[in-house]
Amino acid sequence: MNAKERNTDVFFLPLIAIVLGLALGAVIMLLGGYDPIAAYRALLNKAFGSMYNFGETIRQITPLILTGLAVAFAFRTGLFNIGAEGQFLVGSLASLYVGVEWTFLPTVLHAAAAVAAGALAGAFWGALVGYAKAKRGVHEVITSIMLNWIALFFVNYMVKTFFLPAGQQRSVAVAETSYLNIPFVTELFSNARLSFGFVIALLCAVFFHYYLFRTKGGFELRAVGFNRHAAQYAGMNVNGGIVRAMAISGAFAGIAGAVEVLGVFHYQSVLTVSPGYGFQGIAVAMIGGTAAFGTVLGAVLMGILTFGAAGMKFGANVPPELVNIVIALIIFFLAASGIIKPVTRWFRARKQRKEAA
């Protein structure tokens, strides 16, 4: 395969996977006796039908960009971060603490400090995984899983012990000075809960790309991911790299938690199960080919599908879980892109015939 073919594949494979996923989803709906066109129309209507819904779609996309970046960043350095879920949770706890307690800070500074706290907590939680892998050789998947559960129970315990008004299932609210919302934007979107967090998420994507591809530190991490032994031979600090990579990865997920607390809910609920953004981040990163821009696009697709899904129930009586099937099919076709390569080849052949004619 030459370079040009590879470039078109990077673009076309996800596109074909998405189209195939949606098409097969339609077939499944037909088999179930539903009307797929009405369902997809209802989905889009839910996602974009009003300024409010449009704003809520952006709200849905925001944490997905961040947890997607977390998974993608680790993947680039040869690590599978299945722990974005836990990093997200400790990030939300840290920003809740700063948002509630550090009221001595002025408006903008308070919000910044609360986001930074979320990033640091996530970074710490991620670094633990990196440390266990680098220094003790423990598989990152198992530490991630353990830390996810520990985070769930730990965050619940802390919220119940320090932030819960008697008899409530949600914490006290963070101070308004720590809000990430901007009043006139909120008004523009008819009070949808979108916030400055979306901009933060996009800035994180820019940082992701810049750091990996324009700095020495990023080059080292990519080298470690590409071939650990070669990186070691070239004199790079492989173990330090693993800890650093997991810390940065965790920071992205931690910021996602902070944005949910400071920009959406303004409180933290007692959770019975994890919110799932960490696991969805895995899908987002895979759809996005673990690239910064791709991850943003992956999050956009995923956000539209998951938020719009609720509309399918009312618009066409289709169970919203259908969307998970579509997402699964998209990821599956991307993973096993060999299945759809014949399609890209056919496209290329047709284009060449046209050019020749």
Next chain:
Amino acid sequence: MSGWDIGSDLIHITLVYATALMFGALGGLWSERSGVVNIAIEGMMTIGAFTGAVVTYFAGSPWIGFIAAAVAGAIFALPHAVASVTYKADQTISGVALNFLAVGLGLYLTKLIFDGQGQSPNLASGGTSLMIAKVQIPFLSDIPFFGHAFFEAYPTTYIVLALMLVTWYILFKTPWGLRIRAVGEHPKAADTAGVNVYLVRYMAVLTSGAFAAMGGATLALTTTASFSHSTVAGQGYIALAALIFGKWHPIGAVAAAAFFGVVTAVKFLLPYIGLGHVPLDIISMLPYALTLIVLVSFIGRATAPLASGVPYEKGSR
């Protein structure tokens, strides 16, 4: 309750709650020993729980449901085998896809079949219970302490322990097992020796799906009595952790799964050991924290099968 009773109860409840994890961990083992990473245990268990609950409801027998679950699990694992073996996909990504698919498919079909309900009908309520019942082994269950602890259990517990021994025997004592392990460690060498790498991996992944799905069915048919979004709820990931904790050895994996089961048992028994006032969150956290500490301080480097996660290309070196 006396100390003996509590100890006996602890083992009893541990076995009840660890059984599904044991199935899941053994399931993961088959696939990973052949060199195919299986992060989809969660999804396979979900399909098993769904099939087990639904088929039992319509067929009227939990054992038909249990066997149907195993078959459904193998069928569900087929795409993972096709992707990872034939199309040389990234096995982690394929596994992630299967986990999403299972949750989506399970709930979509549940709502389709049961008129929009997000949960299958309760198998324990109604005229006669459709659940798998506990068995008391004659004579053995009369032994003090051990009787209640080990010989008064759901049949699924005995099935999984038997499957553990079968797995161990096949993997380490038969030519078929030698082939699986060879394919997982050094597929090129196995190929040269005339082993059909693709066939071995397909069989291993399908077995994996069947085993893990039996774990899911165990949940639906012994403890939760129905299928909903919270039936499996992350236990597949714990089974995966148990597999790694148990160092990819059948007995190790089952022992590690039992360790995680202890937690649930301890939670039930807290009031009887004078710790009723300790916050449940702290207790729930302990096993995972303990596992982490044990792993970081004593166990160290995990020894995954060498070729795990590496697609095999015939003729490659």
